[in-house]
Amino acid sequence: MNPTGEVIGDTMVKIAVLVKQVPDTNSKIQISNDRVDLSSVKMVMSPFDEFAVENALLHKEAVGGTVTAITVGGNSADKVLKDAKAIGVDEIVRLDCTEYMDSNAFQTVISGVISQDGYEVVYCGKSSADTGSGSTGPGVAEKLGWASVSNVTDIQFTDGMTVTVPAEGGNAIINVSAPLVVSCDKGSIKVRKPNVKGIMMAKRAQVDVKSVSPNPSNVTVVSQTMPADKPAGKKFEGGQSAETVVQLLREEANII
Amino acid sequence: MTDTVVIAEINKGKVSPTTNELISAANNLGSNCTLVIPCTDSSLADQASNISGVGKIIAAKSSVFTNYDASGWAQALDSVAPQGIIVTAASAQSKDLAARIAARRNVSVVQDVISIDGTTLSTPIYSGKAIEKVAINGNVVVSIRPNVFTGVSNDGSCDIQVIDASGDLATAVKELVERASTRLDVSEANIIISGGRGMGSPDNFSHLEAIADTLGAAVGASRAAVDTWDDIPHSMQVGQTGKTVNPNLYIAVGISGAIQHLAGMRSSKYIVAINKDADAPIFQYADYGIVSTWEEALPVLSSALSNMLS
Numbered sequence: 001m002n003p004t005g006e007v008i009g010d011t012m013v014k015i016a017v018l019v020k021q022v023p024d025t026n027s028k029i030q031i032s033n034d035r036v037d038l039s040s041v042k043m044v045m046s047p048f049d050e051f052a053v054e055n056a057l058l059h060k061e062a063v064g065g066t067v068t069a070i071t072v073g074g075n076s077a078d079k080v081l082k083d084a085k086a087i088g089v090d091e092i093v094r095l096d097c098t099e100y101m102d103s104n105a106f107q108t109v110i111s112g113v114i115s116q117d118g119y120e121v122v123y124c125g126k127s128s129a130d131t132g133s134g135s136t137g138p139g140v141a142e143k144l145g146w147a148s149v150s151n152v153t154d155i156q157f158t159d160g161m162t163v164t165v166p167a168e169g170g171n172a173i174i175n176v177s178a179p180l181v182v183s184c185d186k187g188s189i190k191v192r193k194p195n196v197k198g199i200m201m202a203k204r205a206q207v208d209v210k211s212v213s214p215n216p217s218n219v220t221v222v223s224q225t226m227p228a229d230k231p232a233g234k235k236f237e238g239g240q241s242a243e244t245v246v247q248l249l250r251e252e253a254n255i256i
Numbered sequence: 257m258t259d260t261v262v263i264a265e266i267n268k269g270k271v272s273p274t275t276n277e278l279i280s281a282a283n284n285l286g287s288n289c290t291l292v293i294p295c296t297d298s299s300l301a302d303q304a305s306n307i308s309g310v311g312k313i314i315a316a317k318s319s320v321f322t323n324y325d326a327s328g329w330a331q332a333l334d335s336v337a338p339q340g341i342i343v344t345a346a347s348a349q350s351k352d353l354a355a356r357i358a359a360r361r362n363v364s365v366v367q368d369v370i371s372i373d374g375t376t377l378s379t380p381i382y383s384g385k386a387i388e389k390v391a392i393n394g395n396v397v398v399s400i401r402p403n404v405f406t407g408v409s410n411d412g413s414c415d416i417q418v419i420d421a422s423g424d425l426a427t428a429v430k431e432l433v434e435r436a437s438t439r440l441d442v443s444e445a446n447i448i449i450s451g452g453r454g455m456g457s458p459d460n461f462s463h464l465e466a467i468a469d470t471l472g473a474a475v476g477a478s479r480a481a482v483d484t485w486d487d488i489p490h491s492m493q494v495g496q497t498g499k500t501v502n503p504n505l506y507i508a509v510g511i512s513g514a515i516q517h518l519a520g521m522r523s524s525k526y527i528v529a530i531n532k533d534a535d536a537p538i539f540q541y542a543d544y545g546i547v548s549t550w551e552e553a554l555p556v557l558s559s560a561l562s563n564m565l566s
């Protein structure tokens with residue numbers, strides 16, 4: 001591959017990376033009218049999606065190809081796409097939809113676009129910081145009939161593609177090949193930061209907005225509330241009280 | 257009532273006691289529970305023959321279950337599991353499997369369920385900073401948080417039907433690398449002792465490791481500790497950008513309780529906090545708080561635990 005990203009040879013791979021806008025993980029969650037109120041929180045790219053973007057870019061740099069960042073949402077979700085563009089993705093696509101979708105409806109929409117537009121490898125975060133469910137990667141893969149690997153902490157692109165995932169008692173190193181969905185954990189890679197040129201390019205970049213028509217959802221949200229407060233615990237002064245606490249863990253809590 | 261199917265949780269080659277909790281949850285969601293046990297050798301299923309609360313046990317036997325492969329496992333389990341609401345554990349691997357099985361059956365998945373009231377399920381969102389209630393309509397796949405439901409007892413008796421399940425592997429394990437340490441990972445442990453930046457240096461985590469070994473616990477860390485010290489790997493990080501855990505006992509040492517750390521551990525059954533700052537936010541979540549430096553408290557904790565457990 002030459003420095004402009006053009007490929008020598010015929011291994012061009014069409015890569016998609018799924019990104020989602022979520023409240024900054026340092027922000028407090030407020031509720032109004034039984035729904036989470038996000039009007040005053042800072043929205044950022046979901047933390048694990050940053051690793052998905054980085055891995056997608058590393059993949060492109062290793063074998064050549066293009067990276068397209070895809071998100072779902074209204075106009076306000078363009079910001080997360082611009083953030084991805086500033087880091088170095090080639091294209092940015094928003095699936096225009098602000099209504100609630102359950103996992104089945106959501107994955108059907110995503111997998112539809114992935115298959116229609118001919119992507120071969122999809123990267124996403126292992127879970128998003130809002131729902132924490134981690135369903136999108138494996139769900140989209142199943143709908144496409146593709147392989148999926150989740151909680152990936154390391155990827156090697158030499159000699160095919162191998163990924164490292166946690167396995168019982170350690171890690172498994174797995175040989176994978178496209179078509180494939182990779183859900184990324186943090187691992188040891190550092191994510192690149194946008195430079196001035198990237199930020200300027202992102203400002204000018206056009207978001208490719210696609211309309212979608214999701215299926216009806218069979219799972220619907222009833223309410224969002226704050227968790228019940230925990231009753232006040234017992235607090236002791238001084239290191240010697242650790243002995244008392246050990247007694248309580250046995251006699252009161254019954255857990256050791 | 258809807259029929260239910262529980263996919264047994266397997267841990268270290270055994271049917272994990274979490275499975276009993278899944279059956280209990282399934283019986284809240286519907287009736288006529290079928291327990292499906294993925295195995296390479298059907299003798300694994302024998303240990304579950306006295307599990308109560310199930311109408312049928314299927315040992316789904318296949319070589320595909322040797323190593324985890326999401327695609328192959330979903331295919332094999334789908335081929336033997338009856339229709340109905342499917343219940344799995346909310347471990348990292350089983351959540352992945354739950355999502356694949358749901359997509360395969362063209363239904364939705366609800367992950368990390370912590371309570372069930374008819375067809376209304378509660379799950380933590382924003383890593384537990386809020387709770388979402390959802391209503392389900394028709395069949396779904398749900399994953400259940402461990403240590404939340406009281407497990408069914410082991411005084412039943414049920415015949416085990418062995419069915420050959422087939423699935424195609426979509427990935428190939430090249431190598432299994434065992435952890436250098438025999439200590440558990442935070443995602444697997446029932447007891448976790450975590451250190452924060454208050455530990456002063458990564459070398460001081462050895463004090464936490466010693467206590468972890470007495471308790472059979474895992475050692476965790478706050479994001480501040482992971483970000484500050486290269487020797488503390490991200491795999492140890494508990495919190496919204498690390499691992500969400502809910503062990504029986506969580507001991508936080510030198511952790512002030514940043515909002516994103518609290519989000520990852522606040523649902524632990526019991527929380528002990530050791531911190532020299534009496535106003536640290538972690539104390540609001542602690543069942544037992546010790547206002548002290550770790551240097552003073554840990555030797556006392558260590559010897560009290562050793563005396564009790566030896």
